Each structure stands twice: as structure tokens, then as C-alpha cells.
Amino acid sequence: xxxxxxxAVVIGSGAGGGIVAKELAAAGMKVALLExxxxxxPYECAKDDLRxxxxxxxxxxxxxxxxxxxPRVKVEKDGSEQIVYPSRGAYNNNAMCVGGGTASYGxxxxxxxxxxFRLKTTYGAVEGSTLEDWPITYDDLEPFYEQAEYEIGVSxxxxxxxxxxxxxKPLPMPPLPPNREYAVLRPAALRLGLHPFxxxxxxxxxxxxxxxxxxxxxxxxxxACEVNAKCGTQNTVIPAALASGNCELRxxxxxxxxxxxxxxxxxxxxxxxxxxxxxxxxxxVVIVSCGAIESARLLLNSKSRLFPNGIGNNxxxxxxxxxxxxxxxxxxxxxFDCYDDVGPGAGVAICDxxxxxKGLVGGGMLCNxxxxxxxQFLGRMPPWIPxxxxxxxxxxxxxxxxxxxxxxxxxxxPVFHARVEADPKVKDYWGVPVARMSGNKHPHTLxxxxxxxxxxxEWLKEAGATRTWRRVPGDDLSAGQHQAGTCRxxxxxKTSVVDKHCRVHDVDNLYVVDASVHVxxxxxxxxxxxxxxxxxxxxxxxxxxS
Amino acid sequence: MKISRNPDxxxxxxxxxxxxxxxxxxxxxxGRRWRFLTDEQADTIGAICDQIIPxxxxxxxxxxxxxxxxxxxxxxxxxxxxxxYIKGVVEIEQAAQEKFGKRFSALASEQQLDLLxxxxxxxxxRMIADHAMQGFYGDPxxxxxxxxxxxxxxxxxxPPVRGRQQHDLxxx
Ligand SMILES: Cc1cc2nc3c(=O)[nH]c(=O)nc-3n(C[C@H](O)[C@H](O)[C@H](O)COP(=O)(O)OP(=O)(O)OC[C@H]3O[C@@H](n4cnc5c(N)ncnc54)[C@H](O)[C@@H]3O)c2cc1C
Ligand code: SF4
Numbered sequence: 001x002x003x004x005x006x007x008a009v010v011i012g013s014g015a016g017g018g019i020v021a022k023e024l025a026a027a028g029m030k031v032a033l034l035e036x037x038x039x040x041x042p043y044e045c046a047k048d049d050l051r052x053x054x055x056x057x058x059x060x061x062x063x064x065x066x067x068x069x070x071p072r073v074k075v076e077k078d079g080s081e082q083i084v085y086p087s088r089g090a091y092n093n094n095a096m097c098v099g100g101g102t103a104s105y106g107x108x109x110x111x112x113x114x115x116x117f118r119l120k121t122t123y124g125a126v127e128g129s130t131l132e133d134w135p136i137t138y139d140d141l142e143p144f145y146e147q148a149e150y151e152i153g154v155s156x157x158x159x160x161x162x163x164x165x166x167x168x169k170p171l172p173m174p175p176l177p178p179n180r181e182y183a184v185l186r187p188a189a190l191r192l193g194l195h196p197f198x199x200x201x202x203x204x205x206x207x208x209x210x211x212x213x214x215x216x217x218x219x220x221x222x223x224a225c226e227v228n229a230k231c232g233t234q235n236t237v238i239p240a241a242l243a244s245g246n247c248e249l250r251x252x253x254x255x256x257x258x259x260x261x262x263x264x265x266x267x268x269x270x271x272x273x274x275x276x277x278x279x280x281x282x283x284x285v286v287i288v289s290c291g292a293i294e295s296a297r298l299l300l301n302s303k304s305r306l307f308p309n310g311i312g313n314n315x316x317x318x319x320x321x322x323x324x325x326x327x328x329x330x331x332x333x334x335x336f337d338c339y340d341d342v343g344p345g346a347g348v349a350i351c352d353x354x355x356x357x358k359g360l361v362g363g364g365m366l367c368n369x370x371x372x373x374x375x376q377f378l379g380r381m382p383p384w385i386p387x388x389x390x391x392x393x394x395x396x397x398x399x400x401x402x403x404x405x406x407x408x409x410x411x412x413x414p415v416f417h418a419r420v421e422a423d424p425k426v427k428d429y430w431g432v433p434v435a436r437m438s439g440n441k442h443p444h445t446l447x448x449x450x451x452x453x454x455x456x457x458e459w460l461k462e463a464g465a466t467r468t469w470r471r472v473p474g475d476d477l478s479a480g481q482h483q484a485g486t487c488r489x490x491x492x493x494k495t496s497v498v499d500k501h502c503r504v505h506d507v508d509n510l511y512v513v514d515a516s517v518h519v520x521x522x523x524x525x526x527x528x529x530x531x532x533x534x535x536x537x538x539x540x541x542x543x544x545x546s
Numbered sequence: 547m548k549i550s551r552n553p554d555x556x557x558x559x560x561x562x563x564x565x566x567x568x569x570x571x572x573x574x575x576x577g578r579r580w581r582f583l584t585d586e587q588a589d590t591i592g593a594i595c596d597q598i599i600p601x602x603x604x605x606x607x608x609x610x611x612x613x614x615x616x617x618x619x620x621x622x623x624x625x626x627x628x629x630x631y632i633k634g635v636v637e638i639e640q641a642a643q644e645k646f647g648k649r650f651s652a653l654a655s656e657q658q659l660d661l662l663x664x665x666x667x668x669x670x671x672r673m674i675a676d677h678a679m680q681g682f683y684g685d686p687x688x689x690x691x692x693x694x695x696x697x698x699x700x701x702x703x704x705p706p707v708r709g710r711q712q713h714d715l716x717x718x
Contacts, residue, residue, distance in 0.1 A: 374683040388598040400700040
């Protein structure tokens with residue numbers, strides 16, 4: 001059945017796609033927004049600590065939650081491979097629902113630092129890594145960071161952070177009042193001569209955007225916010241896009257292929273609708289915003305005479321440089337209760353170790369962690385406690401309320417062989433080849449992680465921890481919630497997939513706008529940068545059109 | 547919503563077949579205790595879980611409902627692990643008979659620990675230990691953590707008191 005032609009089809013309604021859909025619709029373009037997941041309302045915030053987007057042992061409640069229909073393949077270092085399902089860690093899931101990851105995220109809202117866009121120039125090449133500068137700078141993105149902060153909504157106080165890039169405006173909302181961990185960690189950081197400040201968060205600290213303020217519950221990261229105080233694309237730009245009258249959101253619409261016309265331009269997409277019918281949606285422009293793993297998979301699955309190895313992939317860069325964040329840090333035991341049940345938990349950060357660390361390329365931010373729900377806490381046990389039995393139980397009873405965790409995301413060294421492919425054998429329920437993930441972290445990433453975990457340990461000791469232990473990552477492939485890098489942005493079509501405005505080299509009317517385009521992923525959670533790039537790309541798309 | 551229609555149907559068929567297989571007499575019993583496990587399997591699993599999370603001044607795994615948690619998941623999200631459980635239980639019961647001539651649950655605590663320590667690194671033990679932790683520390687809605695046993699033990703109020711100031715309402 002033919003569908004009415006639209007000006008733009010946007011695939012995926014997450015951080016990137018939600019914003020592009022709204023920007024184009026507000027400018028008068030007719031937009032079809034196709035999302036494979038469904039709406040999840042605040043009322044469905046089940047606060048189920050075994051079935052959410054952070055701990056998914058009993059299912060990933062923000063999708064995909066049909067295990068068997070959505071497998072992936074994970075290849076291990078020794079070449080062995082296994083089929084993996086969404087609720088298991090090796091799947092490297094983010095989320096699949098309206099809002100994508102932003103419906104359930106922790107909502108830290110970091111701007112990358114100016115150096116993060118110029119790592120190669122700042123530090124030189126790194127052997128075994130495809131480390132490169134971005135084709136755009138912090139200054140290029142600054143107005144768009146600001147737009148994201150004001151339209152989606154960010155609280156916090158970054159004024160005391162001397163390392164941040166220049167900014168024209170303060171954050172639109174003040175920070176939430178401190179919780180107990182904050183009250184202990186901030187003065188300790190000051191005593192060490194560090195520069196602590198209030199983490200910027202996409203969370204209402206005061207009423208904003210027609211929604212109320214955070215009521216500081218226990219179940220934030222991995223859950224929908226019951227009072228809708230957490231700001232994602234699903235409760236900001238997507239409703240605005242729909243209200244413009246120019247955007248139609250179709251949920252449970254799974255795009256399987258991008259279709260080209262004879263001249264090599266994108267004609268539209270083929271997708272499976274909620275009734276499992278195959279549809280074709282034609283459009284003037286096609287925007288791919290499926291998240292780093294699925295965007296690469298979609299391009300690779302879109303083969304044609306001009307692009308026998310997948311659209312945009314004539315130089316074998318699609319799916320390459322898959323990266324995420326190697327989380328690293330330390331835990332400490334305090335002589336007093338630090339747990340006060342005041343969510344979201346994370347509140348205080350330092351950027352003293354993002355750059356300028358001797359012998360290291362970059363670094364990362366450190367902060368206290370979100371509330372550890374009881375089962376999550378078991379993943380933070382010290383190495384000297386047995387994994388089960390009396391001592392294990394004793395430890396949990398005695399220390400749960402007195403344990404503090406400081407951690408941060410290491411800016412990873414991208415590697416060419418860490419990649420997404422379309423699996424040659426395994427297909428999903430709809431017959432589409434699934435994502436096949438392989439590769440490992442660069443050794444230098446682990447060196448940085450080791451360094452940062454020691455800094456986290458020092459901070460905890462200064463705060464009064466009587467005993468500490470570090471938690472460093474292994475070299476396993478990193479992607480997951482912070483997945484990025486698979487459709488690199490660059491000026492040279494031979495070593496990148498999209499140009500600096502997110503347009504696929506060689507296909508005039510095809511864009512990738514999501515974490516895939518990140519050249520490097522910053523020493524920060526990535527979402528605000530994804531949002532800023534979405535505003536930037538939309539701006540340039542509209543400019544090119546007019 | 548089309549999600550999970552498929553597994554639901556299969557779950558239903560399996561349950562239907564299971565019910566048909568139970569002799570008519572058992573229907574007169576006051577309901578079956580377990581959805582998947584036999585009483586014997588449940589007994590062994592309970593004994594293992596009570597070593598993983600032993601009772602002390604606070605409830606242990608069994609009295610907090612961990613076996614119910616596992617049983618329920620074996621008919622739900624962990625249905626694919628049914629075989630692993632059955633085999634694991636058979637293996638440890640055989641070892642108990644060979645070494646001590648008794649059922650695992652009838653052994654002295656030290657004897658149970660002996661057998662479990664030998665198996666600490668096996669896939670079965672890791673799996674059951676993890677599931678015991680989920681059942682004990684996870685949300686009660688899944689059949690474990692009865693009366694919020696673990697949360698009370700850890701000192702986290704339930705239902706949580708909302709807002710920044712929290713008062714212990716039991717003290718005036
Ligand atoms: C629990 C959790 C906590 C997090 N905390 C933070 C944080 O504190 N700070 C931070 O910066 N980041 C955080 N993140 C990460 C953040 O959510 C992601 O970086 C961000 O959402 C990625 O944006 P994206 O646009 O690349 O993709 P996504 O937001 O993943 O959106 C992609 C969308 O495309 C849809 N899609 C995929 N394939 C198809 C297809 N074939 N057809 C149709 N639709 C498709 C998906 O269903 C999905 O909705 C967190 C994530 C999670 C899950
Ligand atoms: S901590 Fe605040 S923003 Fe997070 S879910 Fe709870 S009320 Fe919502």
C-alpha cells in the first residue's frame with residue numbers, strides 16, 4: 001500500500017531522532033517519525049528493580065522486551081560467538097521505545113570539553129587506534145548545546161568548573177539540593193585542591209517546560225519518572241513535533257531497508273508496521289537515528305548496485321570504531337551512614353582529570369553514582385568478601401548504607417576492529433540480518449581507567465573512607481548504553497561515513513543523526529552532545545534546503 | 547502490543563500439557579505448591595539457597611521466598627534454564643548420596659558446605675547463587691523478598707518516604 005510522500009522520514013525517536021523530527025516539523029516540513037518501540041508513559045513506571053533498563057535480568061522494560069524476536073550475535077576474543085538476547089549484558093542494549101534511551105536514562109547532561117573534539121591534535125596519534133579530530137569544534141556546537149539545555153531542560157551548576165568550555169548562558173535551572181554523599185564528597189574534593197561542582201542533569205529541579213520538579217525518589221536511572229520530572233525527547237520535543245501538525249509518529253514501525261532510486265539518491269524506506277505489513281514510505285530526505293548499533297546495521301542491510309556492501313559503505317567504515325565508555329572508579333566504606341534515600345543520588349562531579357594527565361591521552365569525569373538499588377549493590381562488593389554465604393550477607397547488612405561509589409566514563413581510544421556487521425547467518429523475527437558485534441578495547445583505554453580509579457580512591461579516602469577498593473573495566477567490547485562511533489563524521493569520504501553536517505558522503509539526501517557520528521565519545525556521558533549535534537545537523541539541513 | 551505474544555502462548559501450552567500430566571488425584575490437593583519444581587527439587591534448591599543466604603537474626607533465603615522466586619521465573623523469564631536446574635539438582639543429589647548417603651537437605655551444614663565449595667566455580671552454582679540474590683534482594687513482586695525481608699535488613703524504608711526530610715514515624 002503506497003503511503004503519502006513526505007518531506008522527511010526520520011528513523012528512530014531517541015535523543016537524535018526526536019530532535020530532528022521536531023526541528024524539521026517546526027520549519028514546515030512534513031515528517032514521518034518511525035519508531036520500532038512503543039510509548040511508555042510515566043504511569044508505567046513500575047519501579048521494578050529486576051526489570052528495568054539498568055538491571056534487566058528479568059527483561060528490558062524499555063525495549064526490546066521480546067527476547068526471541070530480537071537477537072544479536074556477539075563474537076568473543078577467541079573467535080567464539082554466541083547469540084545474545086536483550087536482557088543480557090552482552091547484547092549491549094540501550095533502549096527501544098519512544099524517546100529511545102532518554103525515556104529511562106540517568107539524565108546527566110554533559111557538554112564535551114573543547115579538547116575532546118581535538119584529541120589527535122592535542123595528544124598526537126595513538127598506535128592501534130583510529131583516534132582523530134572531529135571536523136567540527138566545541139565553538140561550532142556551543143549554540144546548539146545551549147539550545148538543547150534550554151529546550152529539553154537542564155539543572156545543575158557548572159560555574160565552579162574551571163575546565164569547561166566557554167558558554168554564553170548559564171544553565172536554565174538551579175541544581176537540586178545536596179544529598180548526604182554530596183555533603184561528604186564535595187568538601188573532601190576541595191581539601192584535595194580539586195574543583196567539585198553540581199552535575200548538570202536533564203531533570204527538573206523546579207517546574208519547567210510545563211512539568212513539575214523532581215521529588216527525589218529511589219528509582220531514577222533505568223526507570224521512567226513517575227512525576228515526569230526527567231526530561232527526555234518523549235516529553236519535550238516529540239510532543240512539540242506532534243503539536244506542530246507536521247509530524248506523524250508511527251510506533252512499532254521497524255525499518256528494514258533504505259531504498260535508493262536509479263540516480264543514487266535515497267527514495268525512502270521499507271518498514272514493517274504494527275500489523276506486520278510491509279510498507280514503503282517515500283521522502284525527500286531520509287534521516288537515520290537508530291542508535292550506534294542499529295544505525296550501522298540498517299546501512300549495512302541496505303544494499304544496492306551502487307552500494308553492494310551497504311549504503312555509504314564503499315570504503316568499509318560503516319560499523320567501525322564501535323565504542324562506549326569503560327566505566328572505572330572505586331568504592332569506599334564510611335564510618336557513618338551515607339545513604340539517605342534521596343534520589344537520584346548522583347550530584348557532585350570533578351573534571352580535574354579529563355585532560356592534562358601525565359602520559360595519558362585524555363581521561364574522564366568522576367562523580368558519585370546514582371542510588372544503588374539492593375541487587376545492584378551486589379555488583380559493587382569488595383574483593384575480600386566471598387561471593388555467597390554468611391560473610392556476604394553480613395557485609396551487605398553492615399555496609400549497604402555506608403558504602404559510597406565514585407566512578408566515571410573513560411574517553412576511549414577508538415579501534416577499527418571494534419565493529420558492527422550484519423550477521424551472515426542469524427536473522428531476526430522479520431528476516432532481517434541482525435547486528436554482529438566484535439572487537440575489544442584499546443590497551444591505553446585500560447591504562448586511563450587504572451589511573452582514574454586511583455584518583456577516585458584518593459577522593460574517597462579524603463572523604464573519610466576507612467577501606468576502599470577499585471573497580472576497573474576489562475578489555476571486553478564496550479558499547480551498551482553509551483554506544484557510539486559507527487558512522488564517523490569526517491571531511492575525507494575515504495575515512496569517514498558522514499560529512500560534518502551528518503550527511504552521508506555520496507548520498508545527497510541521506511543523513512545519520514545520532515551517537516553513530518561521534519569521532520570520539522568524550523570523557524562524559526554522551527547524550528547532550530548527541531542532542532547538540534541533532535540541532536546542528538537540523539539547522540544545516542534546513543539551510544541547505546532553502 | 548505485539549511484544550511477547552509469542553512466548554506467552556508457548557508458556558500457556560506448556561502449562562496446559564503439564565496440568566494434563568498430573569494424575570487426577572493431585573487435583574484434589576489444596577493446589578500445587580510449585581509452578582515448575584517438584585517438592586523434592588524445591589527442597590534441594592531451598593537447602594542450597596539457605597547456604598548462599600543463611601538465616602541468622604534476619605530471614606534467610608527460604609523464609610524470604612527465594613525458592614518461590616526461582617520456581618516462578620522457571621515458568622517465566624528463566625524458562626530456558628529449566629534443564630540446567632533439573633540437571634544441577636540431580637548432580638548434587640547424586641554427590642550427596644555417594645559421599646554421605648543422604649539427601650542434600652538432610653546433611654549437616656558443614657557437609658552441605660563441602661559439596662557447595664567444590665562446586666563454587668560451576669555454571670550451575672553461579673547461576674543459582676545469582677538467582678538466590680535476585681530473589682532475596684529484588685522486588686517482592688517476583689515472589690521473593692517476602693515482607694521486604696532484605697530491605698528491612700539493609701535499613702531502607704518501604705514504602706519509601708517521599709521528599710527530602712525523612713522521619714522515623716515509629717518514634718514520636
Ligand atoms: C539506563 C540508562 C541510563 C543512561 N544514562 C545516561 C546519562 O545519565 N547521561 C547520558 O548522557 N546518557 C545516558 N544514557 C545514554 C543515552 O540514553 C544514549 O546515549 C542516547 O539515548 C543515544 O541516543 P541516540 O539518538 O544515538 O539513540 P537512541 O536514544 O537509542 O534512539 C534510537 C531509537 O531508534 C529506534 N530504532 C532503532 N532501530 C530502528 C529501526 N530499524 N526502525 C525504527 N526505529 C528504530 C530505537 O527503538 C530507539 O528508540 C543512558 C542510557 C540508559 C539506557
Ligand atoms: S529522582 Fe526525580 S527525576 Fe528521577 S525518577 Fe525520581 S522523581 Fe523523577
